[in-house]
Amino acid sequence: MAFTDNIESAFETIGKDNLSEVRKTALENFKTLGIPSARHEEWKYTNIKTKLKENLKLVASAESQVAGKAKINVFKAIEGTKLVFINGYFSPAQSTITPQSGVVSGSLKELRSQYTEVFAKYFNKATDSTTENFAALNTAFAQDGAFIYIQKNIKATQPIFIINVYDAASSDVFTQTRNLIVAEDGAEVNIVEDFQNTGGEKTYNHVAEIFIGKNAEVNYTYLQIENKQTTSINSIEAKLEKDARYHISTLTFEGQTVRNNVNAYMEGENAIATLNGLYLGKETAHIDSHILVDHRVPHCDSHQVYKGVLDDESTGVFNGKIFVRKDAQKTNAFQSSKAILLSEDASVNSKPQLEIFADDVKCSHGAAIGQINKNELFYLRARGIDEATARGILTYAYGSSIIDAITLPELKDYLYTKLKERLNIAF
Amino acid sequence: MLQIKNLHARVGDKEILKGLTLTVNAGEVHAIMGPNGTGKSTLASIIAGKEEYEVTAGEVTFNGKNILEMSADERAREGVFLAFQYPVEIPGVSTTNFMKAAVNAKRKHQGLEPIVAKDFLKMMNEKRQLVELDKSYLSRSINEGFSGGEKKRNEIFQMAMLDPMLSIMDETDSGLDIDALRIVADGVNKLKTKDNAFLIITHYQRLLNYIVPDFVHVMYDGRIVKTGDKNLALKMEERGYDWIKEEVGA
Numbered sequence: 001m002a003f004t005d006n007i008e009s010a011f012e013t014i015g016k017d018n019l020s021e022v023r024k025t026a027l028e029n030f031k032t033l034g035i036p037s038a039r040h041e042e043w044k045y046t047n048i049k050t051k052l053k054e055n056l057k058l059v060a061s062a063e064s065q066v067a068g069k070a071k072i073n074v075f076k077a078i079e080g081t082k083l084v085f086i087n088g089y090f091s092p093a094q095s096t097i098t099p100q101s102g103v104v105s106g107s108l109k110e111l112r113s114q115y116t117e118v119f120a121k122y123f124n125k126a127t128d129s130t131t132e133n134f135a136a137l138n139t140a141f142a143q144d145g146a147f148i149y150i151q152k153n154i155k156a157t158q159p160i161f162i163i164n165v166y167d168a169a170s171s172d173v174f175t176q177t178r179n180l181i182v183a184e185d186g187a188e189v190n191i192v193e194d195f196q197n198t199g200g201e202k203t204y205n206h207v208a209e210i211f212i213g214k215n216a217e218v219n220y221t222y223l224q225i226e227n228k229q230t231t232s233i234n235s236i237e238a239k240l241e242k243d244a245r246y247h248i249s250t251l252t253f254e255g256q257t258v259r260n261n262v263n264a265y266m267e268g269e270n271a272i273a274t275l276n277g278l279y280l281g282k283e284t285a286h287i288d289s290h291i292l293v294d295h296r297v298p299h300c301d302s303h304q305v306y307k308g309v310l311d312d313e314s315t316g317v318f319n320g321k322i323f324v325r326k327d328a329q330k331t332n333a334f335q336s337s338k339a340i341l342l343s344e345d346a347s348v349n350s351k352p353q354l355e356i357f358a359d360d361v362k363c364s365h366g367a368a369i370g371q372i373n374k375n376e377l378f379y380l381r382a383r384g385i386d387e388a389t390a391r392g393i394l395t396y397a398y399g400s401s402i403i404d405a406i407t408l409p410e411l412k413d414y415l416y417t418k419l420k421e422r423l424n425i426a427f
Numbered sequence: 428m429l430q431i432k433n434l435h436a437r438v439g440d441k442e443i444l445k446g447l448t449l450t451v452n453a454g455e456v457h458a459i460m461g462p463n464g465t466g467k468s469t470l471a472s473i474i475a476g477k478e479e480y481e482v483t484a485g486e487v488t489f490n491g492k493n494i495l496e497m498s499a500d501e502r503a504r505e506g507v508f509l510a511f512q513y514p515v516e517i518p519g520v521s522t523t524n525f526m527k528a529a530v531n532a533k534r535k536h537q538g539l540e541p542i543v544a545k546d547f548l549k550m551m552n553e554k555r556q557l558v559e560l561d562k563s564y565l566s567r568s569i570n571e572g573f574s575g576g577e578k579k580r581n582e583i584f585q586m587a588m589l590d591p592m593l594s595i596m597d598e599t600d601s602g603l604d605i606d607a608l609r610i611v612a613d614g615v616n617k618l619k620t621k622d623n624a625f626l627i628i629t630h631y632q633r634l635l636n637y638i639v640p641d642f643v644h645v646m647y648d649g650r651i652v653k654t655g656d657k658n659l660a661l662k663m664e665e666r667g668y669d670w671i672k673e674e675v676g677a
Contacts, residue, residue: 379514381498383500383508387498393524426528426541427531
């Protein structure tokens with residue numbers, strides 16, 4: 001790949017700061033790991049080498065990424081802090097931060113030198129740069145992203161939105177963005193991260209590290225709704241301490257090639273993780289959901305529900321791994337993966353993987369791939385609803401349950417509307 | 428309104444309808460009776476446009492148009508309504524949203540704008556009372572967790588919402604207790620006008636005590652073998668179907 005050829009000189013352009021050492025190590029790791037080929041077990045169904053454009057470059061200069069004038073969705077109807085990033089860099093002018101004591105949110109680039117202790121303790125501690133190719137690349141090159149830090153026993157009263165907008169100015173840049181989210185013991189926060197592509201083709205590699213302290217709660221909604229020409233690798237990695245609660249929903253309505261790595265590490269007893277996903281592919285889209293729940297300690301619960309809808313020639317991948325380590329007795333782990341294929345040319349590769357080393361656990365998984373139910377379709381059509389709309393309504397019925405589980409009411413309404421738009425139905 | 432001539436149809440290799448002829452005019456109520464497996468429900472499905480059946484001969488016209496060439500949804504928009512024997516449960520879609528989509532599909536077909544929210548709610552309220560359907564059912568997923576009687580009442584509610592020209596009731600009475608039967612029948616009687624028609628498919632005479640038919644047809648082995656007035660239904664109830672079989676010479 002072109003961008004890997006001059007990776008050293010690109011790296012040189014990044015200034016020195018408190019993360020330089022971590023970055024340097026990550027660069028070395030990436031040079032060893034490289035871009036994975038389809039022979040790599042985790043990339044078997046997503047040949048990422050062929051999906052990344054030849055002319056991509058790694059740019060580390062904020063100045064070259066001037067904010068575009070495109071109309072962006074800043075979720076005006078919903079109250080909350082809005083952190084807007086244009087082409088990977090924080091845009092103070094378009095952001096609004098609701099101040100609250102004990103709630104820190106803003107640009108990672110700006111805040112990393114101010115919160116050195118927090119960064120020293122958490123940065124790059126949820127990802128593994130020695131084994132994860134794109135996490136290593138990200139750690140080496142990411143300059144900006146969101147930093148959210150909720151201090152002990154603080155409940156963020158309003159949701160925090162991270163709004164990533166890409167326009168035509170960044171179409172040949174392989175953008176690397178990084179979030180660090182820390183909820184200390186007893187803290188609670190609702191985070192909504194949205195990606196919008198207002199320009200042409202876009203490629204990015206985004207990493208979000210999330211640390212959930214004892215009895216803390218993080219609800220994270222990850223939205224890939226208007227991203228038609230986007231190729232993206234997303235890694236959302238969360239570590240849960242004792243009694244922590246984590247709820248992540250990933251909604252992918254558009255994208256050319258989308259890889260979502262959603263990893264949850266259960267590191268404290270009685271932690272609960274819910275990982276839900278809804279992905280919709282059309283035309284030649286390729287959407288790959290790679291889920292890992294790693295039960296490292298006893299008495300934790302995890303619950304995964306993934307639903308896919310694949311139309312035209314789109315392809316989907318579901319790879320859901322549940323690891324139950326030897327010590328993780330009394331684990332309760334559930335996984336359900338469903339997909340419906342709306343066309344004969346659409347396909348999905350579904351691979352549930354349970355690796356259980358403890359002997360007193362409750363684990364279950366189910367995978368189903370099907371079509372729209374014919375009787376349901378006929379029932380709607382018998383009332384005068386045309387076939388395309390009837391299919392849309394049934395797809396909506398199937399997919400909307402993932403939205404039902406999201407906690408923010410105004411966000412749910414927005415998502416129901418977006419899902420209807422995506423399926424061309426109105427009621 | 429509905430003209431069926433010499434209709435032959437099969438599903439897979441099995442011939443089910445073997446030359447059925449029937450004419451239904453506006454303002455009429457027709458009942459079709461007959462033993463199990465004679466093709467009554469197949470007839471209902473074919474008129475409504477279910478795709479599993481293959482029509483091998485004959486014709487079906489609705490207001491002069493060949494409906495066999497129309498999709499199920501086109502037929503519905505033209506004014507054909509099938510009240511299902513087994514209404515389908517659809518989790519995730521509320522009856523309200525379902526009806527909004529259906530009413531607007533019909534309005535679009537008639538060249539009308541989508542219905543105004545206020546008018547729609549008023550209409551829903553009015554029509555649900557015809558079949559004593561509680562308001563709460565409308566916001567629930569279609570038929571999900573409904574009892575047999577509630578499902579059938581929901582069918583008649585939908586019928587009322589869509590105001591069809593021809594309503595086909597496919598064994599609507601099956602599985603209904605006497606109170607539900609009365610509610611369903613009362614609802615239908617209120618919907619009857621000189622401009623619409625009903626085709627009631629039933630195994631028993633019971634429903635016909637409440638909805639009085641102008642014509643009763645007896646179906647046997649894929650054809651109508653006898654036609655009479657409401658007294659024929661009473662006779663069927665009294666004597667069963669065996670004498671028909673003998674008369675037909677089966």
